[in-house]
Amino acid sequence: MTGYHVPTRGILMSDDARDGADTGANVVVTGAAGFIGSHLVEALRRTGRNVVGIDRKAGWPEDEIPASDGVGYLRTIRGDLVSADLDACLKDTSAVFHLAALPGVRPSWTQFPEYLHCNVLATQRLLDACVRVGVSRVVVASSSSVYGGVADGAMSEDDIPHPLSPYGVTKLAAERLALAFAARLDATLSVSALRFFTVYGPGQRPDMFISRVVRATLSGEPIDIYGDGAQIRDFVHVSDVVRALLLAAKAPACGVLNIGTGRAVSVNEVLALTGELTGQVPEARYGPARLGDVRATTADVGRARLRLGFRARTELRAGLATQIEWTRRSLAGAPPRQAASSVGMAPTRRS
Template sequence: MPSVLVTGCAGFIGSHLCERLLADGYQVVGLDNFDPFYARSLKQDNMGGFLQHPSFRFLELDLRAGSEALTQALGATPIGLVVHLAAKAGVGPSVREPAAYLDNNVLGTTHLLEWMRQQGIGKLFFASSSSVYGNSPQRPFREDQSLLQACISPYAASKLAGEQLTYTYHHLYGLSVLNARFFTVFGPRQRPDLAIHKFVRLLQAGEPIPVFGDGTTARDYTYVGDTVEGIARGVAYLLSQPPGFETINLGNSHPVALLELIHAVGEAVGIAPQLVFQPMQAGDVDVTYADSSKAQALLGYAPQTSLAEGLRQFVSWQQNTNGSPLQA
């Protein structure tokens, strides 16, 4: 099996992916900068199950340090493929700190691509986001629809810029690329700033849950195990195919309204939620809804985990880890 470099390996999705790739027999090199957006200790816990695996090597590095820093850190390590998950995440925070998101997500991606070009590494799985569709009236979202003037948050713009960069490197240098737009991934190890994680903590603390808008906004919630299955299939696809460029949605193709989600979280926790309605937050979209038929045709991608089962898995993990505080 070739070596796979996973950027953002200590994060929510990245840590699950490393476990999956190691179980599949890959040699994995993991890279993370422990961005202080949430506690370093949580990310270290994420890696606890595989950090000492004989086929895993960890590097602490910020991609903004440049391609030379990557070359120095990795040396002659043979890398067959890169899964680029590392990014400064979060729609709301990007509205408050747009420069930081463009710096991390656009400049960092550029440095990674340039290092790949210099090293002759020809295969990339790039993690994009459903946020690039903005409030498009065309639903479900298809990969071939126009995204001009679609992005309504700096985070979304940074992800779409990443997609454009990967195409540029494909066009100029023959990089083989699979861009995957993730749709609201949830499950064990989910970031503590995300809705489901916050709702569970609030319910357990006996506090009301804020409802932004009228509760009809909807998200295409996708269980982390299904997303990771899609990534693993994408890795295998890239390794087996001649150079190309594809973009896919990795979603569940079933939007769930915010009020429905809150009540489902309440059932999983066993506590009836109290609601406090508040204005919509800047940058938030109304609905995300994936047409995942292309991923199904290309990779055999077919999500298996229901919202209720995924929430049970999350609550079980959260209770066993005594919750996840936002600060270290």
């Protein structure tokens, strides 16, 4: 349940994304007003899927948008998963994409009850309703934060999780809950949990690193860097994350999978690339690392490639350019265009 982002233009889907979106009847997206959720809702509708979007975000309107010209129906519901009438929301649903969560490492140290509410209790209640109603498939959005910082090299799904923040603890609890519900003998539920690495792109939350860098650079303002900038991250574009979600909904239940690029770059490299693409040099102010931040994250992507046929397509340069364009338009007061950010964008392929 992140910042409300409304797609303003349609997108074209690549063939494998269309195949991955073939989830049967209606689909439900929780956290539908958020960064990834809004992109996913748009992608599903463009494949003709009928979508029910649920979010507790203030300003998320309750509405019904009819299907037209091959674009699926959308019903939006504003509500908290802990208290909403989920049985009614899940009626005639074949698949659920569970993206709703309270994000952020640093606030989780001081707001842990709220993280438990949004990330654990909400997940438990949703899964319980899925079992009652007979939903056959749930795809859960997890996080690389469950690994912590102990991996030597790429982080594998076989590594023992060692989260270094309360946020990471709640994300691990959510994915384990989902797998436990799927193992119930009285459930028809199958589950895939996708551990997203650092997702970026148009509509990214304003508190995230790339969003802060791009906005500050374009505005000519300083940007605070937590640490020396040598820390590395596996930055994965939102278009690739949406494609992975669609593929996971169709593939046989595959447990836990990493979703990243398999490559990592440093914070300082992102700063340099932002300067190159904008023609403006970012003014970086370095300070202490934040509590709970890890030094390095890189995804071992072999299992996602094997079980989903997934490979990230968007190189950082191309992906960062889409976010810079989106931010320019936002700062200028123009309607941000989502088209270049979505699954149908011209990809930069890696060999």
